[in-house]
Amino acid sequence: MVLASRSSPCRLTPETDTARLPATARELFDALPPLPGLRTEVIDGRLIVSPVGTPEHARIAMLINDALFSLRVQRGWHGFVGNVDVCIDGPRTPVEPDFVLAPPDCPRWGDRELLSSGLLMVAEVISPGSVEDDRVKKPPMYAAGGVPVMLLVDPIAVPPTVTVLSDAKEGEYQTITRVAMGSTVHIPDPIGFDLDTAVFSEH
Template identity: 70%
Template sequence: MTSRRRPASLRPSPDTASHHLPGTARELFDALPRLPGLRTEIIDGRLIVSPVGTPEHGWTATLLSYELYPLVRERGWRAYAGNVDVRIDGPRDPVEPDFVLAPADCPRRGEREPLSSGPLMVAEIVSPGSVTDDRDRKPAVYALGGIPVTVIIDPVATPATVTVLSDPKEGVYLTSTRVAVGTPVHIPDPIGFTLDTSVFARSLGTS
């Protein structure tokens, strides 16, 4: 049997091949095309690719946007329910909250990534498949990025809850207020708004 080898000039060297492979989660994130029906983000150095939420998940984010709409109009802010990657100051990792509230002039990296020094508030709606990320890991990332307020709407808890986290310092929110869905909860400055959480009851199946 005759063995045929590719001429050395046509074979990629190990150095050349490795040079073109993404070496970090951030580089891999940047190399991926947009994936319809999936969300991509980096949490604790891990590239996470997950399905987008259910219609109820998206409706809950929309309801939050509706509740804050008068405040958004009064102060000239912007509210985004999904499809926005927040770039965390420091590690520069992109994380996709379910909801973002930001000034109109919030600085960005490119078209999709507001810098975490800009948003006033983010929110997560806990999914059964990402409970630990939504309840613990992502809020810690937001605190590290200095986002003043994080709201966690949790239909997985029994009973369903809404938690408001504020006063970020060194990757931890120092103040936490948790109520059952149906109970008003105050969102502190820079928002300064009392949220009627009963609006979430039907979308979360608690009414």
């Protein structure tokens, strides 16, 4: 992806303009204007700009929100479906989970990003274009960032699965519970909820 200024062209010189160019993926992320309809993240040192998911992908993320609605109301928690940036505490890398569960007083990095160490849970819905990032790259990022629980909904696995990752230590989740989609899986503390994953396979 090539970013170009909308102003008149200018000549870059090593002595002047180069010093103002973003030096890291994080700095480039911060320099980007709002990109409606696109997801922008930094994963494994790469700035990734991708389209939002399919309607089926968005539907599953919304179903996670719906399943936790009563619990959220009871405990005063906030749920965000694919529309909030999370800053991984430590390296300060930005990601955009498909679903985020957070307390109302979750600390922030700047105005727009929730700090990962203040979250209760994140969820990712795997799509064909996100297999490597969601299955391999993001779990250790969330664990290292202090996210207590990660939910991974994988409708493209054969058979489809739902995985709960918890007990983060030294940048890895120590407890991994995977069930076939359609089964009930327990989401441990701080959530403490039995999730009926059959809702993800209903039409």
